[in-house]
Structure formats: C-alpha cells, structure tokens
Amino acid sequence: MARFTGLTVRTLHHYEDVGVVVPSRRTASGHRLYDERDLRRLYRVVALRDLGLSLESIRTLLADEVDLAGLLRDQLDHVRRRLSALRALRTRLSTLVDTADSAGDIASTDLLALIEEVSQMEETFANYFSQDQRARLEQRREERGQRVIDAEIAEWPQLIARVQDEMDAGTDPSDPRVRPLARRWTELLESFHGGDEGLRDSLYRMQRENSETIRERHGGPSPEMIAFIERANAAD
Structure with missing residues (x-):
C-alpha cells in the first residue's frame, strides 16, 4: 500500500492509530491487508489533508458527524487569514530589505529601530483596514x-x-x-x-x-x- 500510494509506512501506521484508515484484515503473522474500500478511504484522507484539514476533523467527517461544506468554508476562511498574514509579512520584509539595501551597511541597532517602526506602521494600518480590505489592497498591488x-x-x-x-x-x-x-x-x-x-x-x-x-x-x-x-x- 505504501508503494502504491507514495505514502510512508509510518504514515499508514499513524493513520491507523488515529482511526482514519484502519486496514480491513491482518494476516496470521500480523501484516496489514487493505482492500479496495480501504484504498478509496485513504484517497479521501489524502485529498482532505491536502486541503489542510486536521486528522481529527477528517475522522469525524468520514464518520458523517460534520457538514463537509461547512467544514470546507471554515478551512477557506482559515487559509484566507493565513494568506493575509503572509502578505503583510511580505510587505514588511520588502520594506526592510529595500531600506537596508539603499542604506548600505546598516547598524544592527538602526535595523532594530526600523523593524519596530515598520511593525508599528503595520499595527496602525490594521486598526483602520479590515482583513478583507487589506486583501483587496494586496490584490490591487499585484494587479x-x-x-x-x-x-x-x-x-x-x-x-x-x-x-x-x-x-x-x-x-x-x-x-x-x-x-x-x-x-x-x-x-x-x-x-x-x-x-x-x-x-x-x-x-x-x-x-x-x-x-x-x-x-x-x-x-x-x-x-x-x-x-x-x-x-x-x-x-x-
């Protein structure tokens, strides 16, 4: 199964331990045996993991205990928040790099002061522009x-x-x-x-x-x- 799916044996064992993909049978010597139904379930787990869902969320989802659409919406909101944070970090780092490049050899104390100033600017900006607004501004920047x-x-x-x-x-x-x-x-x-x-x-x-x-x-x-x-x- 590991060779067939590209997953490691350790990953398959972990999936079994947390109850998301449990092999249907075992041989007399204890080797795990997976059937076609197990394979389909494993592919679902891998697809949901690619979307960033936790194994606990996947386990409850596959047990039909949660709403898939609602779970995916929550995950999408989470990803959007992460993207917004990463965009803000990228902007902050770009500002610091540009300033350091233009100033040449910048002292560590001056760089720390600059980092503090940029962070304060970012905090002030976040107080006036919502997360959705900051995302729109970043989209305009890219366009x-x-x-x-x-x-x-x-x-x-x-x-x-x-x-x-x-x-x-x-x-x-x-x-x-x-x-x-x-x-x-x-x-x-x-x-x-x-x-x-x-x-x-x-x-x-x-x-x-x-x-x-x-x-x-x-x-x-x-x-x-x-x-x-x-x-x-x-x-x-």
Whole structure:
C-alpha cells in the first residue's frame, strides 16, 4: 500500500492509530491487508489533508458527524487569514530589505529601530483596514505592479512640496496653478483606493487621526494642506 500510494509506512501506521484508515484484515503473522474500500478511504484522507484539514476533523467527517461544506468554508476562511498574514509579512520584509539595501551597511541597532517602526506602521494600518480590505489592497498591488506603485510613492514628496510652496506664497486655492496639483493629488489617492468607498473612508480616517505622526515620520501632508487641496478641488 505504501508503494502504491507514495505514502510512508509510518504514515499508514499513524493513520491507523488515529482511526482514519484502519486496514480491513491482518494476516496470521500480523501484516496489514487493505482492500479496495480501504484504498478509496485513504484517497479521501489524502485529498482532505491536502486541503489542510486536521486528522481529527477528517475522522469525524468520514464518520458523517460534520457538514463537509461547512467544514470546507471554515478551512477557506482559515487559509484566507493565513494568506493575509503572509502578505503583510511580505510587505514588511520588502520594506526592510529595500531600506537596508539603499542604506548600505546598516547598524544592527538602526535595523532594530526600523523593524519596530515598520511593525508599528503595520499595527496602525490594521486598526483602520479590515482583513478583507487589506486583501483587496494586496490584490490591487499585484494587479497594478510594484513598479507603478513605487513611482507613485516617490511622487508624493514632490507633490507635497509643490503644494506647500503655493501655500507659502499665499496662492489662492482656486488659482489655475493649483488646480493641476489638486487633480494629481486626487488621482494618486484614487490609485490607492480604486474608487472603493470603504477603502477611501478608512484611508481618510487613518490620516485624520494620525496626521501628526504621519507628517513627522513620513513627511505626510498637514491638515491645513489637505484643506487647501479640498478647496482647490471644490473650485475646479
């Protein structure tokens, strides 16, 4: 049976011990004998294991004690949560690697401080965006491509600086010089939320409630600058 299925003898013995696949008979010398029904059951166990189900869940399932569809839905939710966590970890690691690469030889104390800062950012982000929203954002990231996203991120400091220059010069928000800046500001925001009202509202709420931290640590816009852009868009 081990040779036929590709499983190890130890695995077959373990399946018997936990009661998911018990051989129908034994020889006089104690060797296990599996019939066709045992083989079909074993294939079911292997298929369910491939879906990530535990042996205990499989045992009760094959005894017709649980609902298969409900069990699979629960497993799908579990997999989605794991994927979301892995995507968040991948984003965090990518940020750390990019920073370390650009900085060259980075001291361990500086790297630990950077890891702490990125973790805090991730925690703050999770407080405002649901798991489903974070999954949609990750899907948008994959669809749009990292190169496009990196270019837009790099554009923000330049755009913020240009808007600040106009504010410092006392330019009226309705001035024709400001309107293209305001339109580009809106385009960059829309590239993030993709027109999804829930994502947009979560983004705006996070900005409002953390504006000082975002401005100090990441060079984000001030509330006055955001109000300036809103007036410019209203006048367009």
